[in-house]
Amino acid sequence: MNPGEPAVAARERRLDVRDLEPPEPLERALAVLPGLGPGEYLHMLHRREPLLLYELLEAQGFRHCAREGPEAPWEIFIWREGDEAARAAAEAACRGA
Amino acid sequence: MLAGMAGLALDRAPPLGVPLRFLLTAPFLAAAAGLALAAVGPAAVTARLAGPAVAAAHLYTLGFVTMVMCGALLQLLPVVGGGTVPAQRAVAAIVHALLAVSPLVLGAGLATGAGAATAAGAALAAAALALFCAAGLAGVRSCARGQDTVRAIGAALMALAVALAVGLLAALGRAGWAVPAGSWGTLHQAWVLLGWVGVLVMGVAWQVVPMFQMTPPYPPAARRVPLAALLAGLVGWSVARTAGSAPVAAAALAAAALALAAFALATLALQARRRRRLRDATLDAWRIAMLALLAALACGLVAVARPGAGPGWAWAAGTLYLVGFAGSAITGMLYKIVPFLLWLHMHRRLHPRPGATARVPHLRELLPEARARRQLRLHALAVALLALAGAWPALARPAGLVAAVAWTLLGVELARAALAARRALAAAA
Numbered sequence: 001m002n003p004g005e006p007a008v009a010a011r012e013r014r015l016d017v018r019d020l021e022p023p024e025p026l027e028r029a030l031a032v033l034p035g036l037g038p039g040e041y042l043h044m045l046h047r048r049e050p051l052l053l054y055e056l057l058e059a060q061g062f063r064h065c066a067r068e069g070p071e072a073p074w075e076i077f078i079w080r081e082g083d084e085a086a087r088a089a090a091e092a093a094c095r096g097a
Numbered sequence: 098m099l100a101g102m103a104g105l106a107l108d109r110a111p112p113l114g115v116p117l118r119f120l121l122t123a124p125f126l127a128a129a130a131g132l133a134l135a136a137v138g139p140a141a142v143t144a145r146l147a148g149p150a151v152a153a154a155h156l157y158t159l160g161f162v163t164m165v166m167c168g169a170l171l172q173l174l175p176v177v178g179g180g181t182v183p184a185q186r187a188v189a190a191i192v193h194a195l196l197a198v199s200p201l202v203l204g205a206g207l208a209t210g211a212g213a214a215t216a217a218g219a220a221l222a223a224a225a226l227a228l229f230c231a232a233g234l235a236g237v238r239s240c241a242r243g244q245d246t247v248r249a250i251g252a253a254l255m256a257l258a259v260a261l262a263v264g265l266l267a268a269l270g271r272a273g274w275a276v277p278a279g280s281w282g283t284l285h286q287a288w289v290l291l292g293w294v295g296v297l298v299m300g301v302a303w304q305v306v307p308m309f310q311m312t313p314p315y316p317p318a319a320r321r322v323p324l325a326a327l328l329a330g331l332v333g334w335s336v337a338r339t340a341g342s343a344p345v346a347a348a349a350l351a352a353a354a355l356a357l358a359a360f361a362l363a364t365l366a367l368q369a370r371r372r373r374r375l376r377d378a379t380l381d382a383w384r385i386a387m388l389a390l391l392a393a394l395a396c397g398l399v400a401v402a403r404p405g406a407g408p409g410w411a412w413a414a415g416t417l418y419l420v421g422f423a424g425s426a427i428t429g430m431l432y433k434i435v436p437f438l439l440w441l442h443m444h445r446r447l448h449p450r451p452g453a454t455a456r457v458p459h460l461r462e463l464l465p466e467a468r469a470r471r472q473l474r475l476h477a478l479a480v481a482l483l484a485l486a487g488a489w490p491a492l493a494r495p496a497g498l499v500a501a502v503a504w505t506l507l508g509v510e511l512a513r514a515a516l517a518a519r520r521a522l523a524a525a526a
Binding site (some may be wrong): 019 | 308309311329372373440441446459460
């Protein structure tokens with residue numbers, strides 16, 4: 001982002017995969033992620049920690065943070081690498097701020 | 098193998114061919130066991146300790162049950178426990194080849210009374226299992242995390258080593274060699290059924306049931322107490338039986354049986370609490386497995402309490418345990434695991450970097466639910482016929498034929514899934 005340009009507003013996109021069996025949670029996430037716009041991050045609600053997804057995220061150019069609860073057993077926040085607005089918002093949401 | 102599990106070390110997963118060769122081969126050896134049973138006919142029930150019946154049983158337990166379990170462990174140990182199985186490709190190739198051949202040689206020897214073939218088949222099986230136990234236990238020791246499933250795997254491998262040792266003595270004695278006196282055959286059966294099969298299915302269930310059937314996790318007490326009771330019961334029974342103490346042996350066997358019953362009831366209870374209400378073939382296969390386990394324990398209780406009641410109760414207990422319980426659980430697991438391993442392999446090959454657009458077939462395209470259900474219906478029919486043969490031995494022949502068709506169908510469906518994955522990769526190349 002260049003000086004003088006308006007800051008990009010961060011937006012959350014939600015994906016609830018708690019009732020899906022493997023590998024549908026991963027498939028849904030990978031289908032949604034390419035469509036994330038500037039400032040957008042994905043907030044996944046999951047039954048378990050999706051370690052397989054983490055492995056694939058890095059290769060696809062995304063970063064993540066995760067926490068246990070309160071809305072789901074696991075909540076994962078994913079943003080596009082290089083998108084600072086999305087990163088800051090996702091990490092703040094992950095910390096519960 | 099199992100996506101979304103906390104603590105999975107997926108970068109340690111072995112190459113696809115390491116577990117897949119076991120999982121694709123096993124159903125066809127089970128089909129051979131079904132045909133062998135059909136050939137033996139009613140004598141399988143009325144003379145179940147005679148050579149031909151024992152031959153058919155070993156085709157199934159070595160060629161199918163142990164074959165699948167070895168393949169599953171080679172996948173589970175690195176991924177769930179973070180351990181390293183030394184020389185996994187070589188171990189997989191050697192163990193797979195020996196497990197494919199040894200039950201055929203052993204079976205031929207047992208069925209015909211040819212001592213040399215019996216000894217040779219036993220030696221080949223012993224070589225396969227000794228190598229697998231050594232490599233597997235090395236893998237268990239290398240696991241950094243003290244997970245309950247890893248502990249169960251270690252216990253099951255040690256039970257397999259004991260079963261192997263006493264089984265070798267039983268086979269050599271049968272082949273006419275001079276071996277120390279002892280009921281090696283009975284000990285071998287107990288350590289195979291309870292120690293190898295029972296403990297391992299239990300340990301694997303703690304992973305696959307919550308994962309693929311969308312149930313809550315097994316509570317720690319529901320894992321640790323049955324495992325400890327099963328192992329203590331098996332060891333206690335073996336020692337008491339050898340020492341000639343019948344009351345202690347009976348109490349120990351009861352403890353082992355209660356442990357298995359507790360596992361079955363805990364699994365059924367978890368299934369009743371699953372989030373997603375949609376049924377599938379895997380869920381139903383595991384329900385059949387747990388109900389068959391309870392039925393097997395009941396039949397076993399009758400067989401022990403009323404030894405003069407004839408061989409039917411023992412036959413029913415054995416077939417319900419091996420085919421109804423272990424066979425159904427394995428079948429349900431294969432419906433999910435083989436397509437998942439194929440899907441994972443395709444995804445890694447086709448989507449290695451951002452922007453990749455090649456389409457990866459969904460799991461349900463690799464093994465459609467309708468085809469899994471068709472196979473499960475045949476399998477359930479085989480289980481029922483096998484158990485009923487205990488009362489009507491004439492059913493043994495049709496039971497064997499139905500089982501052979503059911504297992505062949507399973508092998509064909511898994512092979513079709515593998516071919517579909519290969520075609521998808523070729524199309525994207």
